[in-house]
Amino acid sequence: MSALSQNDLDYIRELIQRHSAIVLDQDKTYLIETRLDPLARQLGLASLQDLMTALRTNLSHDFQHRVVEAITTHETSFFRDAHPFETLKKVILPELIAKRPPGQRLTIWCAACSSGQEPYSVAILVREHFPALAGSRLRIIATDLSDAILARAREGLYSQIEVNRGLPATLLAKYFTQQGLKWRIKSEIRRMVEFQQGNLATVWPSLPQMDLIFIRNVLIYFGVDTKKAILAKVRGVLKSDGYLFLGSSETTLSLDAAFEPVPIGKTLCYQLRPAKIPSH
Ligand SMILES: C[S@@+](CC[C@H](N)C(=O)[O-])C[C@H]1O[C@@H](n2cnc3c(N)ncnc32)[C@H](O)[C@@H]1O
Structure with a gap:
């Protein structure tokens, strides 16, 4: 009872x-x-x-x-679902880097980042495979509603169980230092991520135009109207050739026709459909 x-x-x-x-x-x-x-x-x-x-x-x-x-559910892991990060590495980052003029910064937003595994996975991937991007040519903004979970994310200290989930041993050895029974992410990676508190369901602060937006495994908790309102705001901050990543059980379909599903390998990401030119 x-x-x-x-x-x-x-x-x-x-x-x-x-x-x-x-x-x-x-x-x-x-x-x-x-x-x-x-x-x-x-x-x-x-x-x-x-x-x-x-x-x-x-x-x-x-x-x-x-x-x-x-x-609130804070469930997350390093390189969660694996394939979106493969797609990022093999297709999307090479494409965006080739398109942007040299010197122009790429901006990535991990919304609902929980304890930081998702933005740190992006930072590690960039450091590993696109080292030239890892300095001032990249900005990773990570937000979450919860101050407590953001404090954990900023601390970057993970249990053995947390690092066992999704993080290859080579990357653990390279980017973490052991501290007692826990593992601390190295400052070279921690410094790549800016953590900020933010509620997706209220008015958003002014945000830069994003090349990539991750809003994964959070829309599932909202009602239809909230999902639609969030996607409408995503439209305002996603660059016309940028990509949106949702969680594997989330979609824009039947919520916002402005987004076009783009299948790349096993990953379904989303881009904005080109704006229609009004006919006279
Ligand atoms: C299940 S976790 C997802 C973490 C990560 N994106 C992933 O896919 O592994 C959901 C996160 O959404 C955050 N959250 C819930 N409601 C939110 C809201 N209204 N605005 C921003 N974040 C929210 C929670 O605090 C939690 O950390």
Whole structure:
């Protein structure tokens, strides 16, 4: 039986949606409870009921934020799904480098970057295969809603389990140093990524025009209207020949006709369709 009443669950769902736009379906009740349990213990509260009472009486933004963070899924890994990074290496980066005038900077945005494995994978790939790009010719911006997860990303300190997921041993040896039982990413890679807090579902700060945008494994948590609003804003910051990468179970289809799916090997990425010239 559920430890929280329907009323409590609805309260949490509404809180999560207001802060992050994440829609938690009714069948995600277990997720609310299993993720709030450790938070209640951390806060020295005896039960989920006590957590609910504290939440309803303490309306501080920080406290609400901790609840949202506790429930949010931060699942990620180095070189997640592998093939998008192969496509980046073999096709997309060579194409963009050839197209851009020498000296022009490439800008890459990893939105919803979680604990940093995705932007660091891009940085490592560039350092490995396009070393000439790795200095001032590249800007990698990585954003996430959660301040706590961004602090982890900036720290760049990963457990053995985290580095075992997706990171080849040669790259681990080359770009990380062992620190006790953990692995710290070397500063030459950490310095390549600028981390910033950002909520995809609210007004975006002014962003540069992007050559590549990764918004992977986050749209799945939003309702249709939020997905459409985010894709409309992506249109405004993606260069006309830039590429958008989504997660493997995400698509622009039936959400935004401005994007054209572009299959490259196993990867489906997206580009903006050329703007129609009005006929007179
Ligand atoms: C499942 S992780 C995906 C990480 C990475 N992109 C990947 O594919 O491995 C989803 C991330 O989205 C972030 N997130 C959730 N709602 C968000 C929002 N409204 N704006 C920005 N980030 C959000 C979460 O904090 C979490 O770190």
